[in-house]
Structure formats: C-alpha cells, structure tokens
Amino acid sequence: MFGTSGIRGPVGRVVTTDLALDVGRALASQNAHTIVVGRDARKSGAVLADGVSAGARECGADVVRLGVTSTPTIARSVGWLNADAGVAVTASHNPPTDNGFKLWTPSGQAFDRPKRREVTRRINGEAFDFAAWDEHGSERTWDRAVETHADRIDAALDFIGELTIVVDIGNGTGGVTAEALERLGCSVETLNGQPDGRFPGRPSEPTAENCRSLCEFVAATDADLGIAHDGDADRTMAVTEAGEFVSGDVLLALFAREAIRPGKQVAVPVDTSLLVDDAVVEAGGSVVRTKVGDVYVAAEASKPDVVFGGEPSGAWIWPEETLCPDGPFAACQLARLVREHGSLSSLVSSIDRYPIRRKSIHVADELSTIETVQERLTAQYAAVDTTDGVRVERNDGWFLVRASGTEPIIRLTAEARTDRQADAILAEVSDIVSSVTEPAPSVDAAD
Structure with missing residues (x-):
C-alpha cells in the first residue's frame, strides 16, 4: 500500500x-x-x-x-x-x-x-x-498554519536582504516561501503562483526540463537566483543567476558542506553522487547511505550524529529544525548561502562534478534478478553495500544495481571521475546483470 x-x-x-x-x-x-x-x-x-x-x-x-x-x-x-x-x-x-x-x-x-x-x-x-x-x-x-511556518523560518535564519529571488511555485502550495523570503528582506517575484491542482503552468516535478521557463526568466533579469517547488512544496530545486539549473547532487553537496561539522554525518540515499562524499569529507565529516526515499533519509537524520539529510530529487532535511523535507526552509537556506558566500554560480563552480551513466534493463522478475546479482557481486567485490539494491565501491568509482519497485526493470547507475572510467564501469556491471538474466531491449540514459 x-x-x-x-x-x-x-x-x-x-x-x-x-x-x-x-x-x-x-x-x-x-x-x-x-x-x-x-x-x-x-x-x-x-x-x-x-x-x-x-x-x-x-x-x-x-x-x-x-x-x-x-x-x-x-x-x-x-x-x-x-x-x-x-x-x-x-x-x-x-x-x-x-x-x-x-x-x-x-x-x-x-x-x-x-x-x-x-x-x-x-x-x-x-x-x-x-x-x-x-x-x-x-x-x-x-x-495560522502558513503564518506560523513563515514565523519559524524567520526565527531560524538571520536577516538576508539585498537579494532578488524568483520563486516558481508551480501552481502548488509553496506560497509560504515567498512570504518567508520577504520577511527576511529579499525582493521576491513569483511564477505560476496561483494554486491550481491541474498544474497548468508546468508539470509539477521541478526537473531541468520542466523549469526551462524559470531558467529563461532568471537569465533575462537581474535576479540573484531562482527557486522551484513541486506541487506540495516539500521539494526545492534551484537556478543560478545565469539561468543554469542546478543538479540535485550539486545542491545536496552545497547544503551538506555548509551543515557538516567535524566528526558529524550527512545522510544521503545510495544513488547519490560521490561529489557529495568529496564535499563532506573535505569539511571533516562523513556520509551515511540510506535506501532511496526521503522517509529513509529522515529516519537516519533522526540520529544524534547526523546534522543534515538530503535526496538529489530535491528533499532537504535539517534535523535541528524539523525531520520533514521542508522546501520553503530549504529555499531560504539557499538564499542565505548566496548572501554570505557569493553568487550561486560561484558556489556551483566550487563543486567538482563527475560523469554518471545510467541504464535500465527490462527483466522477467526484478526481485529474483537482484538476489542473483547480489550473490554474484558479493563474491566478486569487497566493498558491497546492500542497503537498497547493490552498491559497489571501487577505486575508480562506484556502481549501483537496483530494482525499480514499480515495474520489471533493473536500474544501473555508474559514476567515475572520468568519462572513460564511467563508461567502462557501466559496461562491466551491465555484462554482469545480463549474464544472469534474459533481458528485453534496454533503454539507455546518460546524465
């Protein structure tokens, strides 16, 4: 259910x-x-x-x-x-x-x-x-729920001021973001601000494709950044002042790097880029991995040593504030980062990015396939994480084999520090999965 x-x-x-x-x-x-x-x-x-x-x-x-x-x-x-x-x-x-x-x-x-x-x-x-x-x-x-929410955000963050922010509410319920930012001294302009459950302005999920209008609008104005929410405003994504959509992994790295303290942890799902590990480890912390889903990230974030949790899909959790993904709070946190540390473009450029490769293989039975693949990979590799699917750490990168959960598909993800290494890892894991099943034609998607 x-x-x-x-x-x-x-x-x-x-x-x-x-x-x-x-x-x-x-x-x-x-x-x-x-x-x-x-x-x-x-x-x-x-x-x-x-x-x-x-x-x-x-x-x-x-x-x-x-x-x-x-x-x-x-x-x-x-x-x-x-x-x-x-x-x-x-x-x-x-x-x-x-x-x-x-x-x-x-x-x-x-x-x-x-x-x-x-x-x-x-x-x-x-x-x-x-x-x-x-x-x-x-x-x-x-x-008084919305007013109280804005009050709590205002109380948790210092005055920001002197920023112009475009908030794409996506015809959803994220209007509290605009109110909170204005209380913090920012100048705010909204797109798709009228709540409408048909989502006429754009599809509800704040992906790069769905946020093209926001990117174009921010680039054509003197705005300092853009914010995009999904229909219920638990997700927050961002656009730089130059109109570049910020990937979820990069945004996660920025939030995590700011929140981490020496000896503390950041909770992320198993499909998160190693660029997050790099940012956190450099700041003296460590990463703990969870199953995919903000409910699992929140459960880990409830532990004493975890100071932040996030998913690249746009769910961000500051456990000292709340254990729910709070999109409006995240939007204001990002505005504070820009105000204190410089433009969002400069913050993004400070994060190393690595090539990720993805592939989906249609199978007859995804669960039995995962069991067989897990046995094979556990015997073949030393650093195997079976938290959600099978994630394998290698010297040159990592890969994840995970069942879809909603359809008979095995999803493969591989990441490395060079394109050549990423391609080689994906080809290797693809051969392993193919050797234990009879796949239908696959669909490839490079990121």
Missing part, C-alpha cells in the same frame, strides 16, 4: 474516499487522539480530506483542518498543535490525475515502517475501533 513517500495513485482507482475514510479510521484506532489534516491544490483533495476527517472522528479522534497548504506546513503543524499525527492529502509531484496520503508524526518525521505496517494491517483487516454514537470526535480549523 505504501510506497517510498506515502500512499499514492490514480484517483477513483487506487485512491478513493473509501481509502481516505480507512486512513482516518486506522490513525484514530492507533491512539491518535488529535489529527491534523491538510491538502494540496488538487480538486480531488477536498473530498479526500473530508473522508480522512470523517473516518478519524468516527473512531473518536479530534481533527484540526488546515485547508490547502504545503506538506511541510502540515507536517510541522502536528508538533505545533500538540497533535498525535498528521495527514497531507497530496500526490506531491505526480500528475493531476493522482492523489494520495502522507502521514506524519509530531517530530515532523514521516511514518516509519512499523507505523506504516500497522496502518496497512488495520485497513486490510478493517480493524477499526469505532467510537460510540455519542463519542465521535470534533473538527475545527486552524488558519
């Missing part, structure tokens, strides 16, 4: 009001006495949020409704309101036809595996503790 970031799928097929009711019932039946419920701008979110609230109240929980707002605002509101759980009705960067549910704890951390498993068990078994007819929970609204 749960993927790497909550429950998500097509509305009316996977995600229904029946499911929304059951999510609310399951949370209330797990002793969540007060539940925060908010949603992104998708039209389907209105009835789904109603369903979550109705199910929770039916099992005796009180509900606080936030309306349309960003996922990090919802996640952080759980703690601010002394609630027991939170539900963001959102499909994040998925297309408008989808919706879903992200579940949050008072610390701002997403539900971990045991909590997700318990929700799934209750829904599948209809194991709900319905309240007596006269003991249903109450519902109220809280209209």
Whole structure:
C-alpha cells in the first residue's frame, strides 16, 4: 500500500474516499487522539480530506483542518498543535490525475515502517475501533498554519536582504516561501503562483526540463537566483543567476558542506553522487547511505550524529529544525548561502562534478534478478553495500544495481571521475546483470 513517500495513485482507482475514510479510521484506532489534516491544490483533495476527517472522528479522534497548504506546513503543524499525527492529502509531484496520503508524526518525521505496517494491517483487516454514537470526535480549523511556518523560518535564519529571488511555485502550495523570503528582506517575484491542482503552468516535478521557463526568466533579469517547488512544496530545486539549473547532487553537496561539522554525518540515499562524499569529507565529516526515499533519509537524520539529510530529487532535511523535507526552509537556506558566500554560480563552480551513466534493463522478475546479482557481486567485490539494491565501491568509482519497485526493470547507475572510467564501469556491471538474466531491449540514459 505504501510506497517510498506515502500512499499514492490514480484517483477513483487506487485512491478513493473509501481509502481516505480507512486512513482516518486506522490513525484514530492507533491512539491518535488529535489529527491534523491538510491538502494540496488538487480538486480531488477536498473530498479526500473530508473522508480522512470523517473516518478519524468516527473512531473518536479530534481533527484540526488546515485547508490547502504545503506538506511541510502540515507536517510541522502536528508538533505545533500538540497533535498525535498528521495527514497531507497530496500526490506531491505526480500528475493531476493522482492523489494520495502522507502521514506524519509530531517530530515532523514521516511514518516509519512499523507505523506504516500497522496502518496497512488495520485497513486490510478493517480493524477499526469505532467510537460510540455519542463519542465521535470534533473538527475545527486552524488558519495560522502558513503564518506560523513563515514565523519559524524567520526565527531560524538571520536577516538576508539585498537579494532578488524568483520563486516558481508551480501552481502548488509553496506560497509560504515567498512570504518567508520577504520577511527576511529579499525582493521576491513569483511564477505560476496561483494554486491550481491541474498544474497548468508546468508539470509539477521541478526537473531541468520542466523549469526551462524559470531558467529563461532568471537569465533575462537581474535576479540573484531562482527557486522551484513541486506541487506540495516539500521539494526545492534551484537556478543560478545565469539561468543554469542546478543538479540535485550539486545542491545536496552545497547544503551538506555548509551543515557538516567535524566528526558529524550527512545522510544521503545510495544513488547519490560521490561529489557529495568529496564535499563532506573535505569539511571533516562523513556520509551515511540510506535506501532511496526521503522517509529513509529522515529516519537516519533522526540520529544524534547526523546534522543534515538530503535526496538529489530535491528533499532537504535539517534535523535541528524539523525531520520533514521542508522546501520553503530549504529555499531560504539557499538564499542565505548566496548572501554570505557569493553568487550561486560561484558556489556551483566550487563543486567538482563527475560523469554518471545510467541504464535500465527490462527483466522477467526484478526481485529474483537482484538476489542473483547480489550473490554474484558479493563474491566478486569487497566493498558491497546492500542497503537498497547493490552498491559497489571501487577505486575508480562506484556502481549501483537496483530494482525499480514499480515495474520489471533493473536500474544501473555508474559514476567515475572520468568519462572513460564511467563508461567502462557501466559496461562491466551491465555484462554482469545480463549474464544472469534474459533481458528485453534496454533503454539507455546518460546524465
């Protein structure tokens, strides 16, 4: 039921009001006495949020409704309101036809595996503790969530000022970013600022391709940088003053280098570039790797020695502030970096970048293939990490073999310090995977 970031799928097929009711019932039946419920701008979110609230109240929980707002605002509101759980009705960067549910704890951390498993068990078994007819929970609204979020960002960061920033909200719920930046003294201009769950301005995911208009706009003006969010504003990507889209690995390295302290750690997923390792190690810290998915990064970031966690997809976590990926907070952190250390272009140029090669191989059974590949690679190499798939460290680079999880595909990633080494590593691992399966024609993508 749960993927790497909550429950998500097509509305009316996977995600229904029946499911929304059951999510609310399951949370209330797990002793969540007060539940925060908010949603992104998708039209389907209105009835789904109603369903979550109705199910929770039916099992005796009180509900606080936030309306349309960003996922990090919802996640952080759980703690601010002394609630027991939170539900963001959102499909994040998925297309408008989808919706879903992200579940949050008072610390701002997403539900971990045991909590997700318990929700799934209750829904599948209809194991709900319905309240007596006269003991249903109450519902109220809280209209200060966005203001409180901006207040917290303002309080956490020093005054910035003297920067002009373009924020591409992507017709999502990231308007709090503009408000927070303005409070910090920046001049802000927004693109696609009207919340609209059809995402008419651009596709919701803030990729280089989808952010071309932002790149062109920033390059044509005197803006100091551009910021782009996805539909629920838990992801943040950036554009330099010259209009260059900053890759997620480079942005992760910049944030990690700033946050790290000697002897401390940064949490990143297994598919993260070694340029992050270089930046962190040079600053006296170390990198700890997790499964792919911000829920796993957050779990590692909750440990005492981890001072920052991030995913190249745009999820950034400062555990001293919150354990949820907070896109607006990340945007303001980046603005602070530019203000203190120079242009974003100069910051980007200070990070070494290495060639990455990627390849997808279609197989009959991805899980059995991964098991066989793991046995082969473990016997062949000394430095093998099986946290998520199989990652192998070599003197000249690294490679990762990982099952898709949603389709019968094995994904290969190889990185080295030269193009020739990267090509050679990918060819070697591709031959290994091909030798243990009968693949269909593959699709290559170089980055």
